[in-house]
Amino acid sequence: MDKLSSLLQALNGSTPTSVPIWFMRQAGRSLPEYRDIKGSTPILDLLKNPEIVKTITLQPVSRHNVDAAILYSDIVLPLLVAGIDLRIEAGTGPKITEPFNTPNDTEKLNGDVVNSIPSKLDFVGEAVKLIVSEANVPLIGFAGGPFTLACYLIDGESSKTWSKTKSFMRTFPEAFSLLLNNLALLCAQFIRVQLLSGASVFQVFDSWVGVLDRCDFERFVVPSINAIRSSLSDFNQPMIYFGVNTSHLLDLMTSLEVDCIGIDWRISLTSAAESMNYNHSIQGNLDPSLLLSPFDVIKPIILQTLEEGMRIGGTNTKIGYIFNLGHGVLPETNPATITKTVELVHEFGRY
Numbered sequence: 001m002d003k004l005s006s007l008l009q010a011l012n013g014s015t016p017t018s019v020p021i022w023f024m025r026q027a028g029r030s031l032p033e034y035r036d037i038k039g040s041t042p043i044l045d046l047l048k049n050p051e052i053v054k055t056i057t058l059q060p061v062s063r064h065n066v067d068a069a070i071l072y073s074d075i076v077l078p079l080l081v082a083g084i085d086l087r088i089e090a091g092t093g094p095k096i097t098e099p100f101n102t103p104n105d106t107e108k109l110n111g112d113v114v115n116s117i118p119s120k121l122d123f124v125g126e127a128v129k130l131i132v133s134e135a136n137v138p139l140i141g142f143a144g145g146p147f148t149l150a151c152y153l154i155d156g157e158s159s160k161t162w163s164k165t166k167s168f169m170r171t172f173p174e175a176f177s178l179l180l181n182n183l184a185l186l187c188a189q190f191i192r193v194q195l196l197s198g199a200s201v202f203q204v205f206d207s208w209v210g211v212l213d214r215c216d217f218e219r220f221v222v223p224s225i226n227a228i229r230s231s232l233s234d235f236n237q238p239m240i241y242f243g244v245n246t247s248h249l250l251d252l253m254t255s256l257e258v259d260c261i262g263i264d265w266r267i268s269l270t271s272a273a274e275s276m277n278y279n280h281s282i283q284g285n286l287d288p289s290l291l292l293s294p295f296d297v298i299k300p301i302i303l304q305t306l307e308e309g310m311r312i313g314g315t316n317t318k319i320g321y322i323f324n325l326g327h328g329v330l331p332e333t334n335p336a337t338i339t340k341t342v343e344l345v346h347e348f349g350r351y
Contacts, residue, residue, distance in 0.1 A: 007068045007138050010313065010320030011201060011238035011259050011281055019310060019321060019349030020067040021342055022140070024205075024242070024262075025328030026060040027072045030335055033059050043088055044080060047073055050127035057131050057139075063335060064342045068138050068201070069131060071194060073124070075144025075205055076152060078190040081120045082113050084153070092158060099156030100168070103175035109182045117189040124190070125197040132198035141194030145206025145243070146183035146224040150176070162211050169220065180224040188231035195235050203240035203262070204228060210245030210264075217249050222256060229257040240283060244327055250275035265326030269308045273319070282312060283322040286341075291325075291333045295340050302341055306349055314351050323349065 006016035028034050034056055038046060046052050056072040076094045080086055085097035100106060131139050152158075154165040169176040191202045209221055229239055241253070242262030253261055254276050263272045263284035273282055286305050290298045306323060313321025323345050329338065 005067065005138050005200075007322065008200060008238070010322050011240070013259075013281060013318050013320055015314055015320065015351050017350065019306065019313070019323050019345055019351075021323040021345045021349070022066045022068040022070065023060070023064075023325055023329050023338065024070070026064065026066060026338070027056050027070060029331040030329050030333040030338070031059055031063065032335070033063075043074060044077070047077055048123050050123055050130055053127035054130040054134070057127075058135060060338075061135065061137055064339045065346070066137070066342055068140050069135050070140040070203070071128065071131070071142060071199065073142065075142075075148065075207075077124075078117060078143065078186050079149060079153070081117055082109060082186060084108065086152075094152050094157065096153055096156045099164070100153045100179075103172050106175055106179040106182070109179065109186065111182070111185075114182055114185045114189060117186060118193055121190065121193045125193045128194050128197035128199055138200035139198065140240075141191055141199035141202040143187040143190045143202070143204055143228075145204050145209060145221075145241075146180040146187060146228075147212070147221050148206050148208045149183050149187075150179055151208045153179075162208055166211070166216075169216065173219075177220060177223070180220055181227055184224040184227035185231060188228045191228070191232060192235075195232070195237055199237065201238050201240065203242060204258075206241065206243040209243040210249070212249075214249060214252060218252050218255075222252065226255075226257045242283070247272070247275075251277075254279050256280075260320075260322065262324065263326065269305070269312060269321075273312045278312070278319055281320040281322070282309070283324045284309075285324070285326040288325045288327050288330050288333070291337050291341070292330065295337055298337075298341075299344065302344055303348060306345055310349065310351065 006020035009016035010020050053072050057069050061069050088094050151162045151165045154168050238259040240260040241258045244264050247267040250272055260281040260283050265285050265287035309321040
């Protein structure tokens, strides 16, 4: 893999020859070759097989010619390895058998549990090594954000409001802060295994952080994300942070010790960069649902997003721009549309 890849250049704040492009959830759901491998096998079982993880991770690189691979995994995997009883149900997502209801429940993820995690993740490290040995693009490692993991632990399953989590947060603020700190350390341990095994970049997916108001984000989330970075201070690999529906939080993200902020589709890239005072590289932010439309319909929108991102990344030497979606690839997306999008960005995304 070329150490001067366009992705790494953009993350380091320089201007590459062309805009790098990859997609959140590019591995899996939308690809028929993935469905052929998965069949009826539960995802958590697939993740324990390094050869299968390697194959699935590299499928979109081969098919779409994207500029990065992202490890095929799941944000709740560290919780499972830490001893939390959970399952992933098709169509509904993670379900926790015994959700956290009281401050005492947070002891299930105490320091001793967190510190034992790396010794239980050999299969993750092996998968990363296999991927890196074959990939001709950087591998992005990842973990779920502490707040998002707390949402699943406390609400017990997916929710539109995460009301149980927010109630726990306000009723037991000290316990909630401690839980987020322990989850941050858990995430860092998970990422550490990936970085030690050869991942070039890592992204933290804090999918549900947008349900918080500004005060709670600043009080609870900012310290937890910075704790991840601090725990990994012995590594130089760039860090990306992404959350959904975070337009109202972007200016507060200037205090995050990360290299790049992923932007969802609810705000323009220019407005997002202005909110952050152009102090982070940016990634995004095409609406994933647009990829369900005919390509001639979405082509001008792709080019508009690309042009806007290039103006930001090309005129400010301190930040870079990465083309991506504003969330993950939808399962019903036609893979050919993804391939055409990559080709379009490669053709017109030259500085």
